[in-house]
Amino acid sequence: MNRKFCVAPMMAKTDSQYRYLARQLTNKAVLFTEMIHTNAILRGNQSKFLDYSEEQSPLVLQLGGNEPEALAKVCLLSNEIDYDEINLNLGCPSPKVKNGNFGAALMAHPELVKDCLSAMTESSNKTISVKIRLGINDENIFESLDKFVSIIAETGVNVFYVHARKAILGKLSPKDNREIPPLNYERVFQLKKDFKDLEIIANGGIKDIIEGKDLFSDLDGIMIGREAYSNPRILGKIDSTFYKSNDMKKPLKEITENMFDYFDTLKSKSEIKRGLIHMHGLYSGLKDARRIRVLLSNFNYFKKAKMEIISLLDNQYSKVA
Numbered sequence: 103m104n105r106k107f108c109v110a111p112m113m114a115k116t117d118s119q120y121r122y123l124a125r126q127l128t129n130k131a132v133l134f135t136e137m138i139h140t141n142a143i144l145r146g147n148q149s150k151f152l153d154y155s156e157e158q159s160p161l162v163l164q165l166g167g168n169e170p171e172a173l174a175k176v177c178l179l180s181n182e183i184d185y186d187e188i189n190l191n192l193g194c195p196s197p198k199v200k201n202g203n204f205g206a207a208l209m210a211h212p213e214l215v216k217d218c219l220s221a222m223t224e225s226s227n228k229t230i231s232v233k234i235r236l237g238i239n240d241e242n243i244f245e246s247l248d249k250f251v252s253i254i255a256e257t258g259v260n261v262f263y264v265h266a267r268k269a270i271l272g273k274l275s276p277k278d279n280r281e282i283p284p285l286n287y288e289r290v291f292q293l294k295k296d297f298k299d300l301e302i303i304a305n306g307g308i309k310d311i312i313e314g315k316d317l318f319s320d321l322d323g324i325m326i327g328r329e330a331y332s333n334p335r336i337l338g339k340i341d342s343t344f345y346k347s348n349d350m351k352k353p354l355k356e357i358t359e360n361m362f363d364y365f366d367t368l369k370s371k372s373e374i375k376r377g378l379i380h381m382h383g384l385y386s387g388l389k390d391a392r393r394i395r396v397l398l399s400n401f402n403y404f405k406k407a408k409m410e411i412i413s414l415l416d417n418q419y420s421k422v423a
């Protein structure tokens with residue numbers, strides 16, 4: 103799988119409806135599911151886990167968890183589903199996740215992570231990867247990061263998505279943990295120098311795809327989260343910029359029509375509502391963006407909204423102007 107450009111996993115955002123939208127703009131970008139905890143899957147709440155569709159490939163399933171046996175069981179189940187990769191979340195700082203001792207809290211327990219990853223690689227028919235932070239709390243990331251990576255790389259896992267800041271656990275909210283600990287791209291470059299055989303994908307604070315491509319050209323790829331959600335039109339340039347392939351260049355009108363056609367195929371009101379919300383960013387910066395957002399926000403009106411939005415768009419292209 104070519105990971106030159108990845109859209110970061112985001113809870114309540116990178117669900118199936120968002121991924122459908124993203125695939126209107128790029129064939130090639132690697133997409134991720136939201137994090138799904140092993141317990142949810144094993145206790146039978148499998149809707150997100152099973153929500154795979156071939157058109158969303160390349161698609162990575164992201165798991166949360168800290169029990170080797172449970173992770174192995176989920177990997178076995180996912181052998182029947184065509185996800186392209188399974189990623190273990192070692193970067194989430196939320197208090198709930200910290201109390202459950204998974205996500206970023208696991209960076210304090212490299213041996214446990216190693217057991218988790220070994221169990222996953224032994225039971226899965228897919229590539230296993232990790233998403234990490236530079237470290238946690240008051241760790242000295244110049245020492246601790248290489249130590250952590252070298253221990254877990256012993257499992258053969260060699261794909262690392264690195265959010266280029268520390269996580270401060272128990273003191274900052276998840277939102278603050280994405281903004282307050284300073285970005286340190288230099289540390290990510292050093293990690294690649296120290297572990298040349300590992301695939302290192304940089305994440306955190308990247309907004310401009312061209313600048314990102316240039317800045318991280320010594321690495322194996324970049325991953326963008328918030329900007330790809332709030333301004334999904336940037337995805338319209340990914341295929342030519344990163345993959346030497348033609349951009350899809352669908353007019354926004356066509357993308358909008360495709361989304362509404364897709365809503366007709368969805369089973370539940372909540373899925374349609376989520377899809378409508380994900381569309382908000384699609385029009386950001388356009389003259390009628392405000393009006394369109396109002397139209398998309400009223401679920402009871404959404405069928406009529408379609409015609410009005412389409413008439414407002416008047417063949418504007420999916421590319422960022």
Ligand SMILES: Cc1cc2nc3c(=O)[nH]c(=O)nc-3n(C[C@H](O)[C@H](O)[C@H](O)COP(=O)(O)O)c2cc1C
Pocket residue numbers: 110111112113114115136137164191193194233265280305306307308325326327328329
């Ligand atoms: C709303 C939201 C939810 C997130 N959920 C997840 C998640 O489920 N798993 C994960 O590994 N990271 C999650 N993240 C972190 C992102 O994947 C990414 O690492 C972070 O936003 C930094 O990248 P950015 O600056 O490009 O947004 C989330 C971020 C946001 C904003």
